[in-house]
Amino acid sequence: MNLPADLRLRMVTVFAVVAMMTPLAHFRPAAAYLALVLCLAFTRGSGIAWRRLLHLEAFLVVLLITLPFAVAGTPLVTVFGFTASAEGVVRALVVALKVTASVLLLNIAFEGVEPVRLGQSLDALRMPKKLVHIFIALVRYLGVIRGEFSRLQEAMKLRAFQPRSNRHTFQTYGNMIGMLLVRATARAERIEEAMRMRGFAGRYPVSEPAPLTVRDVLGAALVAGAALVVLISDLALSRDVSWPL
Known part of the structure; x- marks a missing residue:
């Protein structure tokens, strides 16, 4: 089996x-x-x-x-x-x-x-195109976002940040999440421009399924x-x- x-x-x-x-x-x-x-x-x-x-x-x-x-x-x-x-x-x-x-x-x-x-298999199963695109982009660039998060954490450690249960800690984490969203948005825009320059027309090229x-x-x-x-x-x-x- x-x-x-x-x-x-x-x-x-x-x-x-x-x-x-x-x-x-x-x-x-x-x-x-x-x-x-x-x-x-x-x-x-x-x-x-x-x-x-x-x-x-x-x-x-x-x-x-x-x-x-x-x-x-x-x-x-x-x-x-x-x-x-x-x-x-x-x-x-x-x-x-x-x-x-x-x-x-x-x-x-x-x-x-x-x-x-x-993603190709999901597309072959007639899943929504936008859902397939979101899935492929999320899995492919999740490591990039994780790398940005790691760099932000390292920057906080270099500034001697010590997490505690106080207002300053919550505000710092909020600023870090906001900065992560800003960097992720900027990276997404650059990726979109690069894909359009390579002739991306709204769908990934797929081969005929066997x-x-x-x-x-x-x-x-x-x-x-x-x-x-x-x-x-x-x-x-x-x-x-x-x-x-």
């Missing part, structure tokens, strides 16, 4: 799987979803960039700690007068599994794909079919509420 090589079909398959997995409400289907994504990762042989999940997992740890106390149900433990429920623990685990699996799936599907190829292969169609159908089985199993478990799992 593998994702299709054709980027258009891969995008449709991935977003269809994420959409089908969003309503999952039980632990076993959510765990099966994560197992499916791990299977795709090992099949592709690209490995898993666990470091990219550090920020996400930090949020999920907070969710696992707080959500059990916010859901009513079977009492599990009481801490400082607040009672955690078994249903809350299960709900937190389900959310953590779904979010982790979805982010991993997106990482597996689009890791190493150039922004121009993504026809879909039977292997790609079968791969997409297999992945989507596995996700559909997981969704059906979750809907079947929804009829039996005697046990939260």
